[in-house]
Amino acid sequence: MKSPVFLMKRSNWAIPYALFLALFVVIPLFLIAVYAFRNTSGGFTLANFTKFFTQSEALNTFIYSIGIALVTTGVCILVGYPAAYILSNSELTKGRALVILFILPMWINILMRSLATVALFDFMHIKLGEGALIFGLSYDFLPFMIYPIYNTILKIDKSYLEAARDLGATRFQSFTHVILPLSVPGIVSGILMVFLPTISTFAISEILTLNTKRLFGSIIQDNMMMSDTMNYGAALSLVMLVIIGITTVLTGDKGSSDQTALI
């Protein structure tokens, strides 16, 4: 095969990416699945899963993680939606500048920000723990909530609002009947970008709670670090993946395709 012809076919350009995906996504996933159904000696077993569902520690941590993720997502929506709504309404240039200010923390590494939060709490003599964890996670993930919602609201045609007003809606009603339903795809994107990464967080939770509160990510990490519990760690990862997969499919149905493409 001559190289120019080979390069001219656009599908051939995908080959390196396909290789990358195979090496770093598909094979590791496969390995996780394989390890999850094995015991330390390499035989097939379901013990890893029965251990998870019977042993209270991992299960409790998992439920606790989901709880923390739900609270964080809730805080992000409550703080982020009004922020996105205000940003999308102000003058274009002013709005842009403010949006950048909101997005700015995203430019800094998430661990650095967590360490800064610890320093801030120390400085103000506030005890680290659950509160600090929720604050830190919300602070870390807020931009991921604001940005998709801001984008969605910005794209809503102003004539819909005028039509609603014309048809007898007050300002508040035109918000609840038009803006809110039309910004749902943005909210869904925001939820996906906040809720899912929060469940599997580990380093941040350890820093912000001085390792007193552990999230599911920490449990997986602990088990993965030791060779004798690696199979159990793999099973925990698989459980989390399945849960994440189910949530994505469920929320993806509601959001319109172009909006979920944002993530």
Added chain:
Amino acid sequence: MSVKPNSTPAESLSGKDCTQRPPDIPLGGNNIINEDLGTYIIEIDHISKWFGDKQVLDDVSLFVKKGEFVTILGPSGCGKTTLLRILAGLTMTDKGSVRMNGRDITEIPPHKRPTNTVFQRYALFPHLNVYDNIAFGLKLKKTPQEEIEKQVRRVLKIVGLTDYEERDVESLSGGQQQRVAIARAIVNKPQVLLLDEPLAALDLKMRQDMQMELKQMHKQLGITFIYVTHDQEEALTLSDTIVVMNKGKVQQIGTPTDIYNEPVNPFVADFIGDSNILNGIMKSDFHVQTMYQDFECVDKGFAPDERVDVVIRPEDIYIMQRNDSAQIKGVVQSCIFKGVHYEMAVLTEKGYELLIQDYNAFEAGSEVSLIIKPNDFHVMHKEQNINVLKGVVENSNHVSFLGGSFECLPHGLETGTEVSVRLTDRKIELMDYTDEGGAAGCVSFILYKGNHYQLTVTADNGDEIQVYTNEVWDDGDIVGIRILPEDIIITPLKEKE
């Protein structure tokens, strides 16, 4: 086509006079409204509106009778949509007031007004289906469920979309979306329906069908329609009353026949239908001179020798084989078949080019005679104070006006004196580059006067001048304005003590 003989000059002097006078036109053939004859549902009283420092509405007044079909007609940017939005409450006026049913609604928000709007791009809610879009207004009013269902079915029948309730609005064609938009507005039983170029996005055939349906709906519903369009044919077809607007000002208000037969100024004549617009001189009552010839006409009440604009519709000129009794002799320049009639350009012996529409074709090059009947000359006043501007003396031989500086003859006035600058009828030259003249401007209106062009040039400071030229310029051209010193006549605005 008959002409109202007593269209008095005072009425047609300027757009403003017209706007202050409620339209004295009979209503369309709608029985429901006759009992309310004489009451105005909408009174727009001297409203003005600025966007930044650009004035989009300039002292507009308009009175609309109950049940009337009123069309606001004008080129894009004339302020017609702004006027409609002010009626809907979506834009607030800066000056003047709006009354509906005698109640001042100038400050009333849109959701409390008895109006509903059909938007130009429909603005149907994409997250709702046809039924929920139409039910939107009724649900807000807490109408009972069964009543909503009944009403939605009723209006869907009116717009011819029965059984479309469950359809997604984005799956509908442009024409169907248009119908849903109309249904969504009329289901609320507004007293006034506002339509913002509702047919602009449809193709010709669909547009014509919808025009007929709208007219039918207007009759059936018996409510007032205010319809904004830039399409003069649409306006002539649909309306009881047409309001012609240009540059934020009302030019003329009247029935379609009035507007067509008796345009008050060259802009209206040029905008509505085809026309020949010529310069003329009113020698005496019933006697006009144009194209270097004297003609009999039916207009009177002008000052002796007053300079006027003369409008002749192309279909009002009779064309025939050359004979001795002809008023005007000419040679056909071109002949185009237009479906029903032929459109011919005839160059007269005196050098004027006339547009003629006739059922008979005369080939290019044929020698013809033309006859124009007295009542087919439409004589109108020229704008007063053309090319009289405000200026300030800069020094002994320079004066500034039109946002620029011009050399003038020595005048002996002190620097800074405010003066009135009159430009003689001699040539004002337009240059390709803005720095070639004393001031810069933009060609904003073009009229072909048979043997030359009359351009309106808007200078950078917003003042307008009229320029007569044989050169071809385009609307929107940016030009330099050059005026010779001897053509600038300066008089101080007030006597110095």
